[in-house]
Amino acid sequence: xxxxNANYLNxxxxxxxxxxxxxxxxYKEANPDRTVISLGxxxxxxxxxxxxxxxxHAAVDEMGARETxxxxxxxxxxxxxxxxxxxxxxxxxxxxxxxDEIFVSDGAKxxxxxxxxxxxxxxxxxxxxxxYPVYVDSNVMAGRTGLYNENAGRFENxxxxxxxxxxxxxxxxxxxxxxxIYICSPNNPTGTAMSRKDLQEWVDYANKNHSVIIYxxxxxxxxxxxxxxxxxxECEGARTCAIExxxxxxxxxxxxxxxxxxxxxxxxKDADGVALHGLWARRHxxxxxxxxxxxxxxxxxxxxxxxxxxxxxxxSYYMENAKVILEALKEAGYTVYGGVNAPYIWxxxxxxxxxxxxxxxxxxxxxxxGTPGAGFGPSGEGYFRLTAFGTHENxxxxxxxxxxx
Amino acid sequence: xxxxNANYLNxxxxxxxxxxxxxxxxYKEANPDRTVISLGxxxxxxxxxxxxxxxxHAAVDEMGARETxxxxxxxxxxxxxxxxxxxxxxxxxxxxxxxDEIFVSDGAKxxxxxxxxxxxxxxxxxxxxxxYPVYVDSNVMAGRTGLYNENAGRFENxxxxxxxxxxxxxxxxxxxxxxxIYICSPNNPTGTAMSRKDLQEWVDYANKNHSVIIYxxxxxxxxxxxxxxxxxxECEGARTCAIExxxxxxxxxxxxxxxxxxxxxxxxKDADGVALHGLWARRHxxxxxxxxxxxxxxxxxxxxxxxxxxxxxxxSYYMENAKVILEALKEAGYTVYGGVNAPYIWxxxxxxxxxxxxxxxxxxxxxxxGTPGAGFGPSGEGYFRLTAFGTHENxxxxxxxxxxx
Numbered sequence: 001x002x003x004x005n006a007n008y009l010n011x012x013x014x015x016x017x018x019x020x021x022x023x024x025x026x027y028k029e030a031n032p033d034r035t036v037i038s039l040g041x042x043x044x045x046x047x048x049x050x051x052x053x054x055x056x057h058a059a060v061d062e063m064g065a066r067e068t069x070x071x072x073x074x075x076x077x078x079x080x081x082x083x084x085x086x087x088x089x090x091x092x093x094x095x096x097x098x099x100d101e102i103f104v105s106d107g108a109k110x111x112x113x114x115x116x117x118x119x120x121x122x123x124x125x126x127x128x129x130x131x132y133p134v135y136v137d138s139n140v141m142a143g144r145t146g147l148y149n150e151n152a153g154r155f156e157n158x159x160x161x162x163x164x165x166x167x168x169x170x171x172x173x174x175x176x177x178x179x180x181i182y183i184c185s186p187n188n189p190t191g192t193a194m195s196r197k198d199l200q201e202w203v204d205y206a207n208k209n210h211s212v213i214i215y216x217x218x219x220x221x222x223x224x225x226x227x228x229x230x231x232x233x234e235c236e237g238a239r240t241c242a243i244e245x246x247x248x249x250x251x252x253x254x255x256x257x258x259x260x261x262x263x264x265x266x267x268x269k270d271a272d273g274v275a276l277h278g279l280w281a282r283r284h285x286x287x288x289x290x291x292x293x294x295x296x297x298x299x300x301x302x303x304x305x306x307x308x309x310x311x312x313x314x315x316s317y318y319m320e321n322a323k324v325i326l327e328a329l330k331e332a333g334y335t336v337y338g339g340v341n342a343p344y345i346w347x348x349x350x351x352x353x354x355x356x357x358x359x360x361x362x363x364x365x366x367x368x369x370g371t372p373g374a375g376f377g378p379s380g381e382g383y384f385r386l387t388a389f390g391t392h393e394n395x396x397x398x399x400x401x402x403x404x405x
Numbered sequence: 406x407x408x409x410n411a412n413y414l415n416x417x418x419x420x421x422x423x424x425x426x427x428x429x430x431x432y433k434e435a436n437p438d439r440t441v442i443s444l445g446x447x448x449x450x451x452x453x454x455x456x457x458x459x460x461x462h463a464a465v466d467e468m469g470a471r472e473t474x475x476x477x478x479x480x481x482x483x484x485x486x487x488x489x490x491x492x493x494x495x496x497x498x499x500x501x502x503x504x505d506e507i508f509v510s511d512g513a514k515x516x517x518x519x520x521x522x523x524x525x526x527x528x529x530x531x532x533x534x535x536x537y538p539v540y541v542d543s544n545v546m547a548g549r550t551g552l553y554n555e556n557a558g559r560f561e562n563x564x565x566x567x568x569x570x571x572x573x574x575x576x577x578x579x580x581x582x583x584x585x586i587y588i589c590s591p592n593n594p595t596g597t598a599m600s601r602k603d604l605q606e607w608v609d610y611a612n613k614n615h616s617v618i619i620y621x622x623x624x625x626x627x628x629x630x631x632x633x634x635x636x637x638x639e640c641e642g643a644r645t646c647a648i649e650x651x652x653x654x655x656x657x658x659x660x661x662x663x664x665x666x667x668x669x670x671x672x673x674k675d676a677d678g679v680a681l682h683g684l685w686a687r688r689h690x691x692x693x694x695x696x697x698x699x700x701x702x703x704x705x706x707x708x709x710x711x712x713x714x715x716x717x718x719x720x721s722y723y724m725e726n727a728k729v730i731l732e733a734l735k736e737a738g739y740t741v742y743g744g745v746n747a748p749y750i751w752x753x754x755x756x757x758x759x760x761x762x763x764x765x766x767x768x769x770x771x772x773x774x775g776t777p778g779a780g781f782g783p784s785g786e787g788y789f790r791l792t793a794f795g796t797h798e799n800x801x802x803x804x805x806x807x808x809x810x
Binding site for chain 1: 407416448450452461471511515524527546584616658663681687691695698699700
């Protein structure tokens with residue numbers, strides 16, 4: 001008799017952003033005359049830049065000629081891209097990462113969701129609260145989290161590390177030792193970033209306790225301050241305790257292109273000495289067939305001089321939005337965080353209004369979509385996320401509307 | 406203390422095609438003057454066709470303009486592609502499949518590997534022997550197969566259904582009832598295809614026993630005979646027992662482009678009435694971020710009048726190779742199977758020589774790479790797979806060389 005994976009049934013409700021898009025669709029249907037501006041989901045709005053487009057067209061042309069046609073890609077990524085990544089994102093920053101420690105994939109969301117699979121089902125995870133839902137949900141599906149406690153809004157076997165204004169949105173070392181620690185910095189959703197010193201503490205902690213840190217560096221390109229590390233491998237000892245996940249979505253605007261990568265150093269081993277590098281390679285080889293050639297060429301273009309300049313301009317474009325939002329909200333009397341090393345602005349809802357109530361108010365009174373902090377975890381209650389990924393025009397219009405409510 | 410997923414350690418050796426490519430690389434290094442022809446891995450050699458290239462370039466252009474730029478795709482696929490698939494691959498053939506029962510992905514290998522995840526870890530799987538390694542390996546990783554018995558070349562908790570010349574390479578209904586049945590038709594590796602009548606028997610069996618059939622239709626475009634079904638949904642009752650997986654790799658040459666899809670009818674439920682459609686949707690929403698817009702446009706081009714004509718020509722090109730291989734091998738005294746409804750030729754090794762021994766002989770004496778039948782399972786021992794995916798020139802050259810040994 002066929003049985004479904006009962007762990008899936010422990011997932012509470014639907015994926016946060018699906019819920020939001022349904023609410024927005026209903027609002028639009030009921031208010032066909034109003035223009036709705038979304039500063040909700042972290043999706044970019046600016047087109048791909050010239051160097052990327054050139055690389056994509058050239059790769060498509062190659063696929064059209066027998067001499068240059070490419071079939072199955074190497075499971076772990078083409079050498080040209082793995083080298084470009086290792087050289088530019090790591091070795092140029094003094095991080096000792098080899099080309100073959102880079103695993104190219106179809107995106108950071110897939111990697112964030114799949115990475116838990118190489119660990120034992122009894123491993124205990126620790127996550128920040130609030131947190132990007134994929135880390136927890138993928139572990140729920142694997143049966144690693146226990147049951148959901150509706151009242152607490154938490155799973156019984158997960159270690160939650162509250163990140164609120166009181167601790168500067170920086171997680172404290174937990175009392176109980178986790179096996180797997182998820183850290184995202186610059187952080188989604190709070191928009192804050194960990195200092196080199198704070199991250200080093202976590203690396204030391206993980207090495208001491210033989211835990212692994214899954215470090216999500218998706219927003220690395222938005223770092224503007226000196227003491228914020230761009231990679232966890234800037235910390236001493238990270239090669240024996242850290243996996244790093246990277247996205248091309250937020251720097252190069254690849255949300256619809258799909259490309260990402262994960263770094264697993266060869267020294268990284270479990271308590272029995274099993275190297276995780278080989279396990280992840282095996283997963284890629286068995287359940288994935290390589291990222292598309294066309295996309296990998298586009299990824300390589302990110303590291304050319306033209307690509308670098310264009311991506312810097314793209315990031316600046318969005319960070320100008322962040323500044324506009326920050327300033328307008330402050331002016332309107334809101335308490336705001338983030339927006340300096342990250343494309344997210346995290347605001348305290350006025351008068352202690354609940355996150356979802358503020359969501360409804362913003363949608364109904366201003367026609368602006370944001371993301372309720374509570375959607376990211378109970379410690380996100382009373383907070384609200386706005387993204388800097390809109391166009392300049394929409395962002396300005398949105399803050400004008402918000403100022404009026 | 407961090408523990409790796411110990412199930413991974415039950416995987417025997419490395420992925421079949423990685424082993425082969427290592428052996429070939431070693432041979433090439435030792436024999437730099439010899440040209441090696443690969444009729445081994447099922448990778449295509451012909452470039453993408455004009456309609457596909459046009460769609461790819463147009464989509465890249467769209468990504469370069471703000472008005473037409475596309476960010477995150479809908480998790481389950483763009484409507485334009487889901488409709489084209491449901492309409493052309495199903496409803497035009499009289500199969501009752503709705504647009505929203507189509508889940509677009511980055512390829513059939515990912516779907517084949519990931520689909521097991523929505524089932525309970527205690528479910529028992531049945532596979533043909535020989536079999537495409539991904540079905541078994543992905544279940545090993547999930548802990549569903551028990552330990553590997555080195556002598557038997559089999560996992561203790563898997564139901565193997567031998568497919569040999571004696572039963573016409575068609576699996577018989579097993580004695581013990583499986584929960585999950587993997588069927589690939591036209592078959593990889595044997596190149597044989599199940600008749601409508603035989604497949605109906607399996608559908609009836611699955612419905613009676615409340616099992617699910619995971620039907621891999623990756624080679625559907627190669628069917629040339631009338632009584633071979635193009636989809637399992639041509640069988641009565643399949644909507645309550647079958648999942649179908651499709652690839653664009655073998656019809657449109659997308660091995661390096663990456664696009665596929667899976668069909669899960671809404672009536673398909675486990676023994677407790679849990680609908681699998683919702684579970685797979687949730688998996689897509691949590692661990693995947695949609696197939697790239699560019700690729701989905703290329704997929705839609707497959708269903709245009711030009712696309713259809715070009716793909717028919719592409720399939721004919723490879724099937725001419727199949728004919729060349731079949732005829733030459735018969736002439737040389739080999740016993741051969743497949744190659745009529747599939748791009749694979751399955752030959753009996755001469756004089757009962759072991760599959761890997763024949764692999765070495767073919768490589769060393771003819772400079773031709775094929776795939777040892779034993780690599781697909783113990784019942785593949787004494788068989789050998791050649792693919793029709795080469796160029797005409799290479800295929801002809803390869804069979805000439807084989808004839809001489």
